[in-house]
Amino acid sequence: MCHGGRALYSMSSTRGSLIRHIRFICLLLILSLFQSWFQLLLLLCLVLFVLCYSLSSSYVSRLKGFALHEQNKRFLNQIHQVHLTTQPSTVPSTVPSTVPSTGIQYHQAHPHNYHFIMDNTEVCKTKNPFLVLMVPVAPNDVAARDAIRQTWANNSLVQGKVVLTLFMLGLSNRDNAEQLQEKLKQENLQHSDLIQSDFMDSYLNLTIKTMVIMDWLATHCTTAAYAMKVDSDMFLNIDNLVTLLQKPDIPKQNYLTGMLMWNRPVIRSKNSKWYVPEEMYPDPIYPTYTLGMGYVFSNDLPAEFVAISKLIKPFNIEDAYIGICMKKLGLAPTSPPDPSQFRAYNTGYNRCEYSKTITYILGSAQQLVQYWTDLKKPGPPC
Numbered sequence: 001m002c003h004g005g006r007a008l009y010s011m012s013s014t015r016g017s018l019i020r021h022i023r024f025i026c027l028l029l030i031l032s033l034f035q036s037w038f039q040l041l042l043l044l045c046l047v048l049f050v051l052c053y054s055l056s057s058s059y060v061s062r063l064k065g066f067a068l069h070e071q072n073k074r075f076l077n078q079i080h081q082v083h084l085t086t087q088p089s090t091v092p093s094t095v096p097s098t099v100p101s102t103g104i105q106y107h108q109a110h111p112h113n114y115h116f117i118m119d120n121t122e123v124c125k126t127k128n129p130f131l132v133l134m135v136p137v138a139p140n141d142v143a144a145r146d147a148i149r150q151t152w153a154n155n156s157l158v159q160g161k162v163v164l165t166l167f168m169l170g171l172s173n174r175d176n177a178e179q180l181q182e183k184l185k186q187e188n189l190q191h192s193d194l195i196q197s198d199f200m201d202s203y204l205n206l207t208i209k210t211m212v213i214m215d216w217l218a219t220h221c222t223t224a225a226y227a228m229k230v231d232s233d234m235f236l237n238i239d240n241l242v243t244l245l246q247k248p249d250i251p252k253q254n255y256l257t258g259m260l261m262w263n264r265p266v267i268r269s270k271n272s273k274w275y276v277p278e279e280m281y282p283d284p285i286y287p288t289y290t291l292g293m294g295y296v297f298s299n300d301l302p303a304e305f306v307a308i309s310k311l312i313k314p315f316n317i318e319d320a321y322i323g324i325c326m327k328k329l330g331l332a333p334t335s336p337p338d339p340s341q342f343r344a345y346n347t348g349y350n351r352c353e354y355s356k357t358i359t360y361i362l363g364s365a366q367q368l369v370q371y372w373t374d375l376k377k378p379g380p381p382c
């Protein structure tokens with residue numbers, strides 16, 4: 001066909017009408033054999049007319065086909081917005097996916113770009129922890145750190161296992177940054193539990209923060225068996241976590257667990273806190289990942305994450321980013337033995353419930369101290 005048909009049905013309908021036109025022309029040709037020159041001229045005119053007609057009709061159907069095509073696209077988009085569980089494979093992605101085949105190196109979020117200001121170099125060698133809890137926290141949020149120091153970080157020995165809690169911070173971007181930095185140094189002299197790197201500490205830089213945590217674990221704490229990234233506004237039942245990690249069927253390698261997120265759509269609404277532009281992550285659905293409030297992993301993984309992150313374009317959703325690292329490594333998160341132990345929403349304090357879970361999201365540092373004190377008072381919780 002002279003026009004590369006855009007839609008299949010417009011091509012077939014044009015072909016049908018052309019066949020009919022050709023039949024008509026043949027009939028006229030046979031007739032014309034017996035007619036005069038004048039009639040042949042008339043016939044030529046007719047042929048021209050027929051050709052013009054077929055051209056214009058196929059153009060119209062082509063237009064119709066294109067409009068339908070656009071409609072289909074819009075319809076597909078609507079399905080994706082409504083149906084959160086659509087498989088990514090059904091959606092043609094126009095941009096190459098996150099993992100470039102050419103081995104493009106994404107250095108922006110790569111932790112080797114940043115340098116430790118405080119790294120507590122010796123802390124893992126001297127304490128030799130079984131489990132390291134890494135808590136990303138805003139530099140000025142000393143209240144959150146103090147609440148954690150009084151509660152789940154207070155006991156360094158849990159069921160005979162050494163547990164170490166460290167706080168991860170970037171640089172403050174506030175006016176009083178210099179003063180704050182001096183305070184942080186004093187705080188670290190007192191507690192030896194701050195890890196600070198020289199990236200700008202901000203919400204959009206959370207993936208950098210997570211990757212710097214992974215870098216620190218991979219370079220300063222290789223002997224620990226497990227680590228956890230846990231947010232500073234969490235209730236953490238550390239006893240239950242250590243119990244979980246000592247179960248015989250918990251893998252010692254390639255293990256990542258927490259609250260699993262399946263088939264989560266990428267948020268494309270610009271007003272959302274979780275907005276991710278298509279240039280940063282083109283696929284509409286994230287691979288399975290563990291919710292960022294608290295995920296636990298075998299300590300062989302941090303070095304793998306750091307290495308693979310060079311090939312994965314960074315974006316601001318740190319937990320989904322770790323999910324993408326896992327997928328690229330050929331791994332997947334594992335459901336915890338009891339998934340109800342990882343809870344994202346706090347429905348109010350209940351001593352019995354808090355004695356059974358591992359994580360809860362809390363409202364404030366005071367809540368953490370209050371609930372913890374109540375949970376630890378003598379007497380059976382249930």
Ligand SMILES: *[C@@H]1O[C@H](CO)[C@@H](O)[C@H](O)[C@H]1NC(C)=O
Binds near residue numbers: 150154155
């Ligand atoms: C921290 O733990 C010790 C025992 O290891 C206990 O004596 C102390 O009261 C605890 N501190 C707080 C603030 O709970």
Ligand SMILES: *[C@@H]1O[C@H](CO)[C@@H](O)[C@H](O)[C@H]1NC(C)=O
Binds near residue numbers: 199200203204205208
């Ligand atoms: C993230 O950190 C980098 C390095 O410090 C900084 O240049 C950039 O402005 C930060 N981005 C945001 C959004 O804060």
